[in-house]
Amino acid sequence: MQEAGQAVHGRNGADFSFSTADVSLLHTDMAADGQAIISSDHPLLDLCVTPRPANMRGAFTESWGSHRFETLGDIIFVPPSHPLHLRWDGGGEQYSIRCALRGKLARHRFRTQMDWTDARLLASLDISSHPVRLLLRRLAEEARSPRRDTRLLVGAVATQLTVEICRYLECVTDDMAHGGLAAWRLRLIDERLNKETTPPTLVELAELCSISVRQLTRGFLKSRGCTLGQYVHQNRIDAVKRLLATQESIKSVADAVGFSSTSSLAQAFRRSTGLTPRSYQQRIWRSIGSG
Incomplete structure (x- = not known):
């Protein structure tokens, strides 16, 4: 998992690595008028628990070119090998929950089975799914306070997240773009x-x-x-x-x-x-x- 760009500084974060998921609790200082790139070898989910910087937009430039940037929701999904370029106009502190899905099911579904159409890439920038939101928060709670059987629970939640995201994106068709x-x-x-x-x-x-x-x-x-x-x-x-x-x-x-x-x-x-x-x-x- 990698994030690089201008005036993006992570601090006071915590990283938890499991066989099925990497969970990060991020505290990021976003300077004004910045840009960054988020890329990952694994399917990546990001839930911003504070408002995103003003006018924050994202683009999958390898598929869309360098001029098309779209508005982000508070939950975004970055497919593997699809770097997401970000731009924003205002800075401030940002807190987010980030999860990279590492399981075999996630690799198979998102690398092999999923056809990354324009409509699905666009939908990835605003995952308006209540189940996905609840599952990401559950992962964060478990990562903050690991207990007995935490790894087992994280594996189950990661599998649920994989299924929920697949169902969400499989419902997106090209007809929605016309x-x-x-x-x-x-x-x-x-x-x-x-x-x-x-x-x-x-x-x-x-x-x-x-x-x-x-x-x-x-x-x-x-x-x-x-x-x-x-x-x-x-x-x-x-x-x-x-x-x-x-x-x-x-x-x-x-x-x-x-x-x-x-x-x-x-x-x-x-x-x-x-x-x-x-x-x-x-x-x-x-x-x-x-x-």
């Missing part, structure tokens, strides 16, 4: 979501893109593989994470992101992350304090 929204329309949507924390309406986004609501929702689903509502919701949760990391009060965060109450914020946040806003905030503060 009939979608034009790149400039997707860019307008992302810019609107990044500019304001309050969520836009479908009518607002349709007018922004100069198309009907029906064209917008159908085209977005084909382009991104998720509904526009799911995408807006995840963007909203990411905004909450950024504000919680600045030590804002829970009420201030709820007001800033447009939630009607702290309880509605807590319900939405826990459904997405498995944590309450307070426990997430305390975890971030403890991590920063120990750095």
